[in-house]
Amino acid sequence: MVNTTVQSGQDEARPRRRRSPRKASQERLFCTLREASVFLELSFDALKQRVKRGTLVGVARAIDGSLWRPDGGAHVLVEADALRRQLSDERQQLLDAWRTGRVSLTAVKRQIKAEVDDNG
Amino acid sequence: MTTADEGGCPAELTPAARRAVRLLLSRMVGEVKGRHVAPQICRLVGEAFAVPGPWPDEEYSLHACGCEWDEIAARWSVASGAGKPLADEITSAFFPRKIWPALWKVVSLGPVAATRRIEATLQAAGHGLTLEGDLRSNGPLSAVTVDGLSASFGRLARAAIELRKESLDPSLALDLPAEFGAWTQDALPMRRTAFELGARQWRRNNTKAVRLRLTRLTLQVLNGHIERNGRPSYRLGLHLRNRVLIGILALGPRIGTVVALDVRDYDAAHEFPDGVVGPALHFRKLKGLPGIARWRGIPPLLALWIAEYHEYYGIASLPTAPFWVTKRADGRQLARPTAATLTAAAIAAVGRVQPPDDRRLYRPHSHRHLAEQVCFDAALDYLTENRRRLLHDENGRGLPANPQVLCDCLLDHALHDISDRYKDINNEDGREIWGRFAANLVWDYVWGEKGARTIPDLARIRASRAALEGLLADEASARARIHEREAHRDCAQAAADARLQGVLERLDVLDEHAKWHAHFEQLSAMRQIAAVDKEINAEALRLVELTREIVVGARAVEEAHLRRVAVSDALSDDEVVELDGIISVIAPTREGAPRRQVSVRQFVTALGGGLTEAQLHQLARPGSKFEHLFDRGADQSPRGVTVGKDGELMIDLDKLPIERYHPAVVRRLHTEVLAVSKQTR
Numbered sequence: 001m002v003n004t005t006v007q008s009g010q011d012e013a014r015p016r017r018r019r020s021p022r023k024a025s026q027e028r029l030f031c032t033l034r035e036a037s038v039f040l041e042l043s044f045d046a047l048k049q050r051v052k053r054g055t056l057v058g059v060a061r062a063i064d065g066s067l068w069r070p071d072g073g074a075h076v077l078v079e080a081d082a083l084r085r086q087l088s089d090e091r092q093q094l095l096d097a098w099r100t101g102r103v104s105l106t107a108v109k110r111q112i113k114a115e116v117d118d119n120g
Numbered sequence: 121m122t123t124a125d126e127g128g129c130p131a132e133l134t135p136a137a138r139r140a141v142r143l144l145l146s147r148m149v150g151e152v153k154g155r156h157v158a159p160q161i162c163r164l165v166g167e168a169f170a171v172p173g174p175w176p177d178e179e180y181s182l183h184a185c186g187c188e189w190d191e192i193a194a195r196w197s198v199a200s201g202a203g204k205p206l207a208d209e210i211t212s213a214f215f216p217r218k219i220w221p222a223l224w225k226v227v228s229l230g231p232v233a234a235t236r237r238i239e240a241t242l243q244a245a246g247h248g249l250t251l252e253g254d255l256r257s258n259g260p261l262s263a264v265t266v267d268g269l270s271a272s273f274g275r276l277a278r279a280a281i282e283l284r285k286e287s288l289d290p291s292l293a294l295d296l297p298a299e300f301g302a303w304t305q306d307a308l309p310m311r312r313t314a315f316e317l318g319a320r321q322w323r324r325n326n327t328k329a330v331r332l333r334l335t336r337l338t339l340q341v342l343n344g345h346i347e348r349n350g351r352p353s354y355r356l357g358l359h360l361r362n363r364v365l366i367g368i369l370a371l372g373p374r375i376g377t378v379v380a381l382d383v384r385d386y387d388a389a390h391e392f393p394d395g396v397v398g399p400a401l402h403f404r405k406l407k408g409l410p411g412i413a414r415w416r417g418i419p420p421l422l423a424l425w426i427a428e429y430h431e432y433y434g435i436a437s438l439p440t441a442p443f444w445v446t447k448r449a450d451g452r453q454l455a456r457p458t459a460a461t462l463t464a465a466a467i468a469a470v471g472r473v474q475p476p477d478d479r480r481l482y483r484p485h486s487h488r489h490l491a492e493q494v495c496f497d498a499a500l501d502y503l504t505e506n507r508r509r510l511l512h513d514e515n516g517r518g519l520p521a522n523p524q525v526l527c528d529c530l531l532d533h534a535l536h537d538i539s540d541r542y543k544d545i546n547n548e549d550g551r552e553i554w555g556r557f558a559a560n561l562v563w564d565y566v567w568g569e570k571g572a573r574t575i576p577d578l579a580r581i582r583a584s585r586a587a588l589e590g591l592l593a594d595e596a597s598a599r600a601r602i603h604e605r606e607a608h609r610d611c612a613q614a615a616a617d618a619r620l621q622g623v624l625e626r627l628d629v630l631d632e633h634a635k636w637h638a639h640f641e642q643l644s645a646m647r648q649i650a651a652v653d654k655e656i657n658a659e660a661l662r663l664v665e666l667t668r669e670i671v672v673g674a675r676a677v678e679e680a681h682l683r684r685v686a687v688s689d690a691l692s693d694d695e696v697v698e699l700d701g702i703i704s705v706i707a708p709t710r711e712g713a714p715r716r717q718v719s720v721r722q723f724v725t726a727l728g729g730g731l732t733e734a735q736l737h738q739l740a741r742p743g744s745k746f747e748h749l750f751d752r753g754a755d756q757s758p759r760g761v762t763v764g765k766d767g768e769l770m771i772d773l774d775k776l777p778i779e780r781y782h783p784a785v786v787r788r789l790h791t792e793v794l795a796v797s798k799q800t801r
Contacts, residue, residue, distance in 0.1 A: 054345060
């Protein structure tokens with residue numbers, strides 16, 4: 001089972017930041033390549049290569065077929081649902097927790113790192 | 121070559137039996153060309169008498185003989201005339217020697233017992249069992265397979281019967297063993313159907329047409345890869361080949377026809393019978409049409425792709441080289457790749473763009489089904505539009521009776537109707553002309569915009585509505601100006617009237633100077649009123665002009681609503697359906713309805729990732745470089761961004777270029793707006 005509670009980290013002096021779950025309508029539809037790279041456990045460059053080659057599944061496209069990049073060029077977005085389909089059950093739970101705002105990306109990274117360490 | 125080679129025969133056959141088997145097999149090989157009869161008989165007899173395979177496919181058998189079907193048929197005609205068998209190399213290429221004793225057993229059992237044995241085998245196989253009652257490793261055979269195997273056995277039985285009949289001619293001196301005596305037409309039991317043998321029909325939809333969208337998307341994706349990665353690599357070569365493969369398959373030929381192509385079969389400037397010169401492929405191997413080769417016209421773009429592909433592999437100058445290049449070409453036994461190789465390539469190419477819930481394997485024959493369907497639709501449209509012109513056609517191209525004729529020309533199916541012959545379609549010239557024509561029609565759907573799904577032209581609707589709204593605003597301000605000028609004139613008129621009244625009342629007491637003064641004052645007032653009148657007239661004329669423009673603008677809005685534009689094939693069906701209905705999102709705001717605005721926060725939520733509020737604030741500044749989210753006005757400020765009452769930025773939904781947005785974002789914005797309007801109500 002994935003631990004979805006947020007830990008405050010090493011620094012006990014820092015106040016514990018509390019996150020409230022987002023409304024259903026505020027669930028994330030897209031994630032950036034950098035965020036996707038955390039869940040897919042691939043490097044950012046590898047994902048960029050895949051986008052370039054057109055082999056990354058779920059790259060968000062606008063209605064006119066162009067890459068959907070709301071900021072006009074810097075970010076390539078990946079559809080969260082399409083990303084979810086590529087993940088294992090445990091990772092899917094992590095993604096859901098992150099999408100709904102229950103855990104931060106840092107917590108996700110820490111969790112994945114712990115799992116990798118446990119598995120040697 | 122027709123003399124038999126005695127060496128290498130299985131030891132357990134007597135010389136007479138060996139000779140009889142050779143005669144029987146020669147007859148099978150020489151008369152049943154193609155149709156995979158030999159492998160089927162090997163498979164069936166092997167299963168019935170427990171002789172393990174594998175059995176050679178006909179392509180490999182032909183390769184082993186080093187000749188084609190025509191040559192084998194010619195040799196057989198010479199050998200059969202003299203009552204001799206074919207050379208052992210040929211018969212054993214199709215029927216390996218290890219199966220010969222089993223075949224002799226079939227003959228010696230006689231027609232009744234042999235049929236019973238074979239039918240028992242088929243019955244067991246139809247239920248997924250071997251003759252010993254064990255489970256078959258490959259599961260049960262379908263009714264269609266059982267029927268095919270049973271028909272192949274029928275051919276073997278008929279060959280035995282014919283051989284016995286021939287042995288009655290003493291001049292041939294066949295000297296058949298006594299076992300053949302039982303093989304008569306009367307003695308052969310009637311063939312039982314697969315259903316009588318207990319086989320089950322399987323759901324057959326593995327050749328159902330591939331969806332047009334998938335074919336289009338496959339070609340677009342392959343083309344995209346090739347355009348992006350111009351650097352020579354193994355993968356680029358593969359994409360070049362697959363693009364050509366899918367392009368050709370989309371025009372409907374069978375995979376067997378496509379596999380048999382050579383480099384010389386592509387002609388960039390073929391002259392068709394109607395005098396048109398254009399690119400074409402020479403289909404030399406057509407199912408059921410031995411000896412007939414047809415030129416099939418292809419679209420210029422596909423020809424360009426073929427040229428690029430040949431140039432990349434450097435085979436353009438090798439006319440006899442096989443058309444298809446594969447990875448293992450060097451280590452391969454056969455001169456050309458088999459249908460299986462290209463089938464795998466076609467399946468993989470489509471598989472890359474298939475949605476995850478679609479698990480079908482789209483074989484090349486699925487593309488043929490699609491070609492027939494698309495061609496029918498395209499031809500229907502074409503004939504409706506051009507029937508009149510074809511009747512007066514100078515090139516004598518004939519007149520297709522119905523759209524099906526074009527489909528049959530494209531797919532090399534038979535034209536059954538006598539009327540097609542008299543309409544000059546059913547001859548090789550007519551087929552060539554109309555085949556080319558149909559290929560071009562189909563290509564418009566496979567590559568052009570005709571085959572794309574359509575949605576309302578959102579950008580145009582938005583632009584025409586904005587223009588109309590601008591005109592309506594102008595009209596309102598013109599009316600307001602006229603009202604204002606009229607009020608001004610009425611005031612001036614009343615003041616002048618009052619002044620005149622005063623003068624008239626005091627006329628007796630006024631001196632000459634004062635009278636003249638009043639007169640000129642009145643004149644100037646009149647002149648002022650006339651000037652205002654003139655202004656009102658000018659405004660009224662402008663108003664008439666505006667009203668006319670509004671009529672035109674309203675018509676433009678109506679037209680924009682009717683117009684549909686092609687949508688990207690990358691979008692899923694659900695998204696297209698959603699976009700079709702999304703017109704309500706950009707419906708014009710009614711008079712008095714609250715403006716459909718969302719806050720920056722709501723907007724960022726609807727975007728669903730990738731942007732923070734702070735970033736959006738930055739991007740919403742006038743003069744920032746913006747490509748995607750907002751249109752920009754003349755002063756480079758993003759359209760649709762307004763400052764609310766409390767200084768907060770608000771986004772006006774009616775001014776957003778939603779045709780550039782992701783469908784999910786549009787849907788979210790819609791729901792946000794609904795939520796906001798509910799709150800305000």
